[in-house]
Amino acid sequence: MKAIIVDDEREVRVHLKQLLDTYCKNVTIVAEAASADEGASAILLHEPDLVFLDVQMPKRSGFDMLRTLGQPEFAIIFVTGDDRYAVDAFKFSALDYLLKPVEPADLLGAVAKAFQHRSRKQLNERLDCVFESIENPSAGKQDKRIALISGSEQKLVFLRDIKYLEAAKHYSQVHLEGGQKILDSRSIGDFEDLLSSYQFIQCHKSWIVNRKYIKSLRKVTGGNELLLHGGDKIPVSDRKLLEVKDELKKIGL
Numbered sequence: 001m002k003a004i005i006v007d008d009e010r011e012v013r014v015h016l017k018q019l020l021d022t023y024c025k026n027v028t029i030v031a032e033a034a035s036a037d038e039g040a041s042a043i044l045l046h047e048p049d050l051v052f053l054d055v056q057m058p059k060r061s062g063f064d065m066l067r068t069l070g071q072p073e074f075a076i077i078f079v080t081g082d083d084r085y086a087v088d089a090f091k092f093s094a095l096d097y098l099l100k101p102v103e104p105a106d107l108l109g110a111v112a113k114a115f116q117h118r119s120r121k122q123l124n125e126r127l128d129c130v131f132e133s134i135e136n137p138s139a140g141k142q143d144k145r146i147a148l149i150s151g152s153e154q155k156l157v158f159l160r161d162i163k164y165l166e167a168a169k170h171y172s173q174v175h176l177e178g179g180q181k182i183l184d185s186r187s188i189g190d191f192e193d194l195l196s197s198y199q200f201i202q203c204h205k206s207w208i209v210n211r212k213y214i215k216s217l218r219k220v221t222g223g224n225e226l227l228l229h230g231g232d233k234i235p236v237s238d239r240k241l242l243e244v245k246d247e248l249k250k251i252g253l
Contacts, residue, residue, distance in 0.1 A: 004031045006039030007054035036065035055080040075114040089133035093126045094147040167206035204237045
């Protein structure tokens with residue numbers, strides 16, 4: 001696999017190349033670039049299979065570089081500092097990323113994913129999703145789209161269309177308005193971290209609910225449950241009950 005590193009920090013490029021030489025023998029670095037312009041030129045010249053792309057660079061960002069290239073034919077692994085907003089955007093878009101300083105285990109995982117078949121259409125849909133997050137940070141809480149991944153298929157959905165999520169062993173069953181279900185490869189714990197700032201409530205270790213669909217909280221035999229518009233009933237654990245009540249006060253329930 002031919003690869004290019006695009007990062008304005010020389011020490012990051014050196015460290016990443018050393019890790020690849022040591023742990024990823026099937027990846028060959030054919031070029032390095034210290035800016036978005038150099039990176040675009042190197043990509044056009046070498047036609048790589050994989051690009052390690054820094055997010056923040058002087059003058060033009062990694063995202064700016066991608067826009068100049070149009071629809072990429074190569075896999076992308078983003079490399080970023082401790083930028084919570086960028087990381088959230090990558091998670092919502094299901095794009096691969098590495099945090100600086102890059103750790104060997106994280107690198108191996110990201111490279112392994114890059115070898116998996118992904119269609120050009122899927123990659124470009126995910127890039128559109130991350131661009132939306134980066135370019136429109138003031139959008140409404142639930143106007144954000146998220147990439148749901150089920151096997152080799154993906155679907156981009158608005159948060160407002162997700163009614164609730166249910167743990168399914170190491171996966172999550174995502175229930176959409178209208179009755180459609182998507183089995184996503186991420187755990188319910190992954191979604192708890194991702195959705196906690198977007199008007200979703202984890203009411204049970206196995207359930208996360210979109211606040212907008214909650215009709216009432218009621219006591220039932222053996223505990224408590226949330227009744228959703230449409231009739232769905234979601235259990236509320238004793239441990240989460242006070243937290244759920246506090247959240248419901250915010251929406252007048």
